[in-house]
Amino acid sequence: MSFCFNFDLPAQTTNPEDVDGNKLQNGKKDEAAKSTEGNTKPTEPVKEAKEHLPPSDPQFLLDDAVFETVTIGTLPPLRFLNETVFEKTALEREDGEKILSRTAEQRSDLISGVYEGGLKVWECTYDLLELIEKDGETFGGKAVLDLGCGAGLLGILALKRGATQVHFQDYNSTVIEQLTVPNVMLNCQEDDEVDSEDDKEGSGKGNIEGEVGCKKKTKTKEDVKESSPLPKKRAVDLSQHPLLTKCHFFSGDWSTFLALVLKTDPPTKFDIIFTSETIYNTAYYPVLHETLQKLLAPHGLVYLATKSHYFGVGGGLHLFETFVEQKGVFSLDHLWNGEEGLQRHVVVLRFKKPKDT
Numbered sequence: 306m307s308f309c310f311n312f313d314l315p316a317q318t319t320n321p322e323d324v325d326g327n328k329l330q331n332g333k334k335d336e337a338a339k340s341t342e343g344n345t346k347p348t349e350p351v352k353e354a355k356e357h358l359p360p361s362d363p364q365f366l367l368d369d370a371v372f373e374t375v376t377i378g379t380l381p382p383l384r385f386l387n388e389t390v391f392e393k394t395a396l397e398r399e400d401g402e403k404i405l406s407r408t409a410e411q412r413s414d415l416i417s418g419v420y421e422g423g424l425k426v427w428e429c430t431y432d433l434l435e436l437i438e439k440d441g442e443t444f445g446g447k448a449v450l451d452l453g454c455g456a457g458l459l460g461i462l463a464l465k466r467g468a469t470q471v472h473f474q475d476y477n478s479t480v481i482e483q484l485t486v487p488n489v490m491l492n493c494q495e496d497d498e499v500d501s502e503d504d505k506e507g508s509g510k511g512n513i514e515g516e517v518g519c520k521k522k523t524k525t526k527e528d529v530k531e532s533s534p535l536p537k538k539r540a541v542d543l544s545q546h547p548l549l550t551k552c553h554f555f556s557g558d559w560s561t562f563l564a565l566v567l568k569t570d571p572p573t574k575f576d577i578i579f580t581s582e583t584i585y586n587t588a589y590y591p592v593l594h595e596t597l598q599k600l601l602a603p604h605g606l607v608y609l610a611t612k613s614h615y616f617g618v619g620g621g622l623h624l625f626e627t628f629v630e631q632k633g634v635f636s637l638d639h640l641w642n643g644e645e646g647l648q649r650h651v652v653v654l655r656f657k658k659p660k661d662t
């Protein structure tokens with residue numbers, strides 16, 4: 306899988322004095338606010354959050370599925386739609402947000418405020434999956450949020466390992482509808498439907514990703530057809546699948562997502578929040594921090610996977626750490642630091658004082 310970092314930000318149109326929405330204090334900004342000055346907020350209107358209910362007959366979403374399986378150590382195999390599906394079928398797909406056509410036109414992985422990159426799996430997701438595998442983290446009885454989920458692999462893992470509920474949030478409704486929901490459904494199908502076929506193939510056909518040590522295979526609908534008769538699978542009503550009933554799906558900007566989730570009575574709090582490759586734009590730090598602060602349970606953990614620096618966008622771990630430190634709400638510890646190529650990290654945040662919610 307290729308990862309091109311072709312970020313594309315709009316020209317600065319916001320007032321530099323108020324670029325991140327932080328108020329001036331005694332005539333000057335605090336340090337935390339200063340660290341967000343490198344980026345601009347998008348000029349597009351804020352994308353209003355909404356909840357997406359999985360379709361009552363969801364099987365059609367998988368009809369032309371070309372999917373990959375990622376297997377990391379002892380973790381259950383995770384399936385996800387191959388990103389090339391979207392390039393090849395952009396014209397036939399429902400795409401009210403026009404992100405499929407716009408990303409193709411602009412040849413960009415990210416168009417700030419329009420498309421925030423959720424249609425592919427970013428590599429720090431694999432780092433976090435590996436870490437979970439090593440640490441043996443289980444999710445039994447936990448409420449989990451996959452914030453900025455994209456393909457949703459982290460949330461799907463939690464779901465398969467016993468989380469009581471998993472919220473998936475992505476900026477783009479197209480991502481939620483065309484990628485996250487289908488991926489959850491792919492993983493709801495009985496494991497043996499496809500895995501028995503994986504076993505038959507043997508490891509020789511697998512594509513070993515040396516860098517992160519995970520095994521990936523690409524399978525097509527035709528492969529699946531050969532191994533298990535499609536009609537039998539179609540008979541399964543996925544919309545009633547016990548795993549799917551534990552899921553909630555949201556699209557929209559973090560500020561409106563936060564407001565929507567806080568409206569629930571009692572407001573939902575999460576024991577675990579995953580967020581991978583979401584701190585590339587410093588202009589989003591205030592709302593991201595507020596979302597984590599308001600949605601994390603008092604003794605909960607935020608697992609953040611990120612690169613050190615996002616070239617062309619400006620954000621990265623150092624700036625985010627400075628921001629978090631200045632806010633004084635969370636402590637932040639490094640769990641894993643990768644040294645190869647572009648440096649990548651996994652960190653954990655927890656409340657300094659658990660009543661700070």
Ligand SMILES: C[S@@+](CC[C@H](N)C(=O)[O-])C[C@H]1O[C@@H](n2cnc3c(N)ncnc32)[C@H](O)[C@@H]1O
Nearest residue numbers: 421422423426427453454455475476558559581
């Ligand atoms: C680069 S993608 C990473 C996707 C996925 N977590 C992964 O690692 O493969 C960044 C994600 O952050 C989310 N995101 C970024 N800025 C956001 C914002 N201001 N409001 C809501 N979501 C945002 C988007 O949903 C997007 O999918």
